[in-house]
Amino acid sequence: MKSRERIKTAMIGNHAVAQAVKMARVKFIAAYPITPQTIIVERIAEMVERGEMEAEFVNVESEFAALSTTMGAAMAGVRAFTATSSHGLLYMYELTWWTAGARVPVVMAVVNRAIGPPWNIHTDHNDILTLRDSGWIIAMAENVQETFDMTIQAFKIAEDPKVMLPVAIGLEGFILSHTAEYIELPDQWEIDQFLPPRDPDKPYRFRLGEKFSIGNLGEDANHMMLKIAAMKAMYNAKKVIEESDHLYEKIIGRGYGGLVERYRLDDAKYVLLSTGAWSGTIKDAVDMLRDEGYSVGLLRLRFIRPFPTEEILKTLSGSKGVIVFDRDISLGKSGVLATEVLDYVDRDISFWGVVAGLGGVDVSSKEFASIVKGFVGEVEREGFTRRETVYYLNNEVFEI
Amino acid sequence: MSRKIIVKKIDIDIDPTKYLVARPKKGAAGRTGLWRTFRPVVKLDKCIDCGICWLYCPEDVIFWEKGLKIKIDYEYCKGCGICSSVCPVKAIEMVREEE
Amino acid sequence: MKIEILFLSRGGQGAVTASRILASTLVEEGLYAQAIPEFGAERRGAVVKTYIRASTQPIKTHEMIKNPDLIVVFSRGILDIIDLKIFIGDKNPVFLINSSTPVKTGFKTFVVDATGIAIKTGLVVAGWPVINTALLGSLSKVTGLYRLETLIKILGVFFKGELLEKNIEAVKKAYEQTHEATQI
Ligand code: SF4
Numbered sequence: 001m002k003s004r005e006r007i008k009t010a011m012i013g014n015h016a017v018a019q020a021v022k023m024a025r026v027k028f029i030a031a032y033p034i035t036p037q038t039i040i041v042e043r044i045a046e047m048v049e050r051g052e053m054e055a056e057f058v059n060v061e062s063e064f065a066a067l068s069t070t071m072g073a074a075m076a077g078v079r080a081f082t083a084t085s086s087h088g089l090l091y092m093y094e095l096t097w098w099t100a101g102a103r104v105p106v107v108m109a110v111v112n113r114a115i116g117p118p119w120n121i122h123t124d125h126n127d128i129l130t131l132r133d134s135g136w137i138i139a140m141a142e143n144v145q146e147t148f149d150m151t152i153q154a155f156k157i158a159e160d161p162k163v164m165l166p167v168a169i170g171l172e173g174f175i176l177s178h179t180a181e182y183i184e185l186p187d188q189w190e191i192d193q194f195l196p197p198r199d200p201d202k203p204y205r206f207r208l209g210e211k212f213s214i215g216n217l218g219e220d221a222n223h224m225m226l227k228i229a230a231m232k233a234m235y236n237a238k239k240v241i242e243e244s245d246h247l248y249e250k251i252i253g254r255g256y257g258g259l260v261e262r263y264r265l266d267d268a269k270y271v272l273l274s275t276g277a278w279s280g281t282i283k284d285a286v287d288m289l290r291d292e293g294y295s296v297g298l299l300r301l302r303f304i305r306p307f308p309t310e311e312i313l314k315t316l317s318g319s320k321g322v323i324v325f326d327r328d329i330s331l332g333k334s335g336v337l338a339t340e341v342l343d344y345v346d347r348d349i350s351f352w353g354v355v356a357g358l359g360g361v362d363v364s365s366k367e368f369a370s371i372v373k374g375f376v377g378e379v380e381r382e383g384f385t386r387r388e389t390v391y392y393l394n395n396e397v398f399e400i
Numbered sequence: 401m402s403r404k405i406i407v408k409k410i411d412i413d414i415d416p417t418k419y420l421v422a423r424p425k426k427g428a429a430g431r432t433g434l435w436r437t438f439r440p441v442v443k444l445d446k447c448i449d450c451g452i453c454w455l456y457c458p459e460d461v462i463f464w465e466k467g468l469k470i471k472i473d474y475e476y477c478k479g480c481g482i483c484s485s486v487c488p489v490k491a492i493e494m495v496r497e498e499e
Numbered sequence: 500m501k502i503e504i505l506f507l508s509r510g511g512q513g514a515v516t517a518s519r520i521l522a523s524t525l526v527e528e529g530l531y532a533q534a535i536p537e538f539g540a541e542r543r544g545a546v547v548k549t550y551i552r553a554s555t556q557p558i559k560t561h562e563m564i565k566n567p568d569l570i571v572v573f574s575r576g577i578l579d580i581i582d583l584k585i586f587i588g589d590k591n592p593v594f595l596i597n598s599s600t601p602v603k604t605g606f607k608t609f610v611v612d613a614t615g616i617a618i619k620t621g622l623v624v625a626g627w628p629v630i631n632t633a634l635l636g637s638l639s640k641v642t643g644l645y646r647l648e649t650l651i652k653i654l655g656v657f658f659k660g661e662l663l664e665k666n667i668e669a670v671k672k673a674y675e676q677t678h679e680a681t682q683i
C-alpha cells in the first residue's frame with residue numbers, strides 16, 4: 001500500500017469542484033459562465049489549456065448549448081461535466097429533462113443562486129430544486145471538503161449500471177463557491193481506485209456507422225414505462241449512494257453516511273432538518289442548545305433526490321417535534337423540504353416549517369438557536385404546535 | 401438576538417412595486433464620493449472645453465457648459481479616473497486623497 | 500481557540516485575495532481556517548467586508564461575522580463611512596489600521612502605513628498601491644497566529660518573480676513597522 005501524502009490547504013468551493021473534475025479524469029466539459037459559477041469554468045479551461053487535464057473543453061454560446069453538448073459527449077461514451085447557476089440552469093431547463101429522460105450519466109455542479117427578480121447573486125436553494133421532478137439525482141454539499149468529495153462520488157453514482165441518471169451537486173453561491181476553507185485532497189491513485197474509467201457502452205453508445213435514435217416518438221405506454229424504469233433507477237440509487245460513500249470512506253478515509261448525515265440525533269427529542277451550507281451553522285446552534293440542556297439534533301439531507309424516506313421515517317418516529325429549515329419556497333404551498341417531510345410527520349408530532357435565508361439573507365447560529373427555542377417554547381406552552389409555513393426575517397418568526 | 405421568539409401574524413403589503421421598481425435618483429448608490437482613493441483635479445487653464453470627460457464620466461458627475469468648461473461634483477465622483485484617461489490634453493490629474 | 504477577523508476594505512484593494520492567502524497560511528500552520536468574502540456591489544471603491552475564521556477545531560458555521568475579535572481596516576477613510584458600533588458586541592475588538600498616523604477607535608489599536616510601504620516598495624498597480632499583503636505581515640505581528648516565514652512561503656504559491664520579491668519585502672517592512680497606537 002502506497003503512503004498517503006495528502007495535500008492540506010485552504011481552497012474555495014469553485015476550485016474544489018474544478019479539482020475534483022480533474023481528478024475524476026473527466027474527458028469532456030462544456031459550460032457557459034455565470035456568477036457565481038464562473039470560476040469553475042475558468043479554472044477548468046485553464047487546466048485544459050495548460051495540458052494539466054487531458055480533456056476537451058468546449059466554449060459554447062449558452063447554457064442550453066452547454067448541456068446539449070455535454071449530453072451529446074456523454075452519449076458518445078465519455079465522462080462529461082458541466083456547471084451552471086440560477087438563471088443559467090433555467091435557460092438549459094428543457095435539456096435537463098432530456099438528459100435525465102435519456103438516462104445520460106453526466107454530472108453538473110449547480111452553484112446555488114437566487115432566481116430573479118429582483119436580481120440577486122446570493123444563495124438560496126430554489127434553483128437546484130427546479131430539477132426536483134426531472135429525474136436528476138440532487139445532492140447538496142455542506143462545505144468545501146464535501147463539495148470535492150461529492151463531485152467525485154457523483155460520477156460513481158451516475159455511471160453505476162443500476163442507476164444511469166445525471167447528478168446535480170449544489171454548492172452555495174459565495175458561501176461555498178467563493179469561500180476558502182480547509183480541505184484535504186486525496187492522491188490521484190486513491191481517486192483512481194475509487195473511480196475507474198467509465199464503461200462507455202452503458203447505457204448505450206453513439207458511434208460512427210451504427211444507426212439508432214434515442215427517445216423517438218413511440219407508444220404512450222412506452223413513455224410511461226420509461227418513467228417507471230427511471231423511478232426504479234432512483235430507488236437503486238439509494239443503495240448505490242450509500243455504497244459509494246462507504247467505499248469512499250474505505251479508500252479515502254472520509255465518509256458522510258449516505259443520503260443523510262445525522263448530527264447529535266441520538267436520544268434527541270426535537271429533530272431539526274436542513275440541507276446545504278447553512279447546516280454547518282445549524283450544527284453550531286445544536287451545540288449551543290445542547291449546552292443549555294435542549295434535547296436537539298440535526299438530520300441533514302445530503303440528497304434530495306432520491307428522497308431519503310426511510311432515514312427520515314426512522315429519525316422522526318418517536319420524536320416530540322420537528323422543525324424544517326427551508327432556504328427555498330414553493331409558492332402556494334410551503335418550503336420545499338417542509339412539503340416533502342410533512343408526509344412523514346405523524347399528526348401528533350409538533351411541526352414548524354421555517355422559510356428563511358432567501359436571496360442570501362444571512363442567518364446566524366444564534367438566530368437558529370433562538371428559532372428552535374421559540375418552537376420548543378411553543379410546544380411546551382401549548383402541548384402541541386403545527387405550523388406548515390412560518391417565515392424568519394429580521395429577528396422575527398411570523399405568519400402572513 | 402437571543403430575544404424570545406413568539407410567532408406573530410403579520411399583515412403584508414402585497415403591492416410588489418415596493419420591491420421591484422427602482423427609479424433613477426441622485427446618489428442611488430450612496431455617497432460614492434467616499435469611495436475615492438484618487439481625486440480628479442482639473443487644470444482649467446489647460447482644458448480646451450471639448451466635453452469628452454463629460455461624455456465619458458460613468459457617474460454623470462461632470463458638469464459641462466460650453467464656454468464655462470467643466471466642474472466635478474466630488475460628493476459623488478467615485479474617483480474611477482476615466483475622465484483623466486480620456487482627456488485629450490491631459491488636463492485632469494488624479495491626486496491621492498488624504499488618508 | 501477560535502478567532503474571528505473582519506477585513507474592511509474597498510473594492511479593488513485586494514482584501515479577498517489577502518483573505519485567501521491568510522486562510523492558506525493558517526492551514527499551513529496546522530489550524531483550520533475559513534475566508535468568506537461578502538460580495539454584492541462589486542464596484543471599485545465600495546466598502547467590502549471579508550470574514551476570516553481561524554480555529555484549532557474544524558469550522559462548521561458559514562454565517563457572517565457580526566462581532567469580530569479583530570478588525571483590519573484597509574484604509575483609514577473607511578472609518579468615516581462605516582459605523583463601527585455595529586461590530587461591537589460581547590467582545591471588544593482589536594484594530595489594525597492602515598494609516599500613517601494614530602487613529603482613535605476607543606479600542607486597542609495597531610497602525611501601519613501599508614500604503615507608504617507599498618509605494619516605497621513599488622507595489623503599485625494601475626495607480627493603486629497594493630496594500631493587502633503588507634497588512635498580512637502586520638497581522639502576523641498583531642495576532643501571533645502564524646509566522647512570517649509561513650506567510651512568505653504561501654506568498655510563493657500566489658505570486659512569482661519580481662512581484663513575489665516585492666510582496667515579501669512589503670510584508671517584512673510591515674511586520675517591522677506595525678506598532679500599537681491605542682487612543683481611548
Ligand atoms: S473620476 Fe470617474 S466619476 Fe469622477 S469625475 Fe472622473 S470619470 Fe467621473
Ligand code: SF4
Binds near residue numbers: 453
Ligand atoms: S476632456 Fe479634458 S479638455 Fe475636454 S473638457 Fe474635459 S478636462 Fe477639458
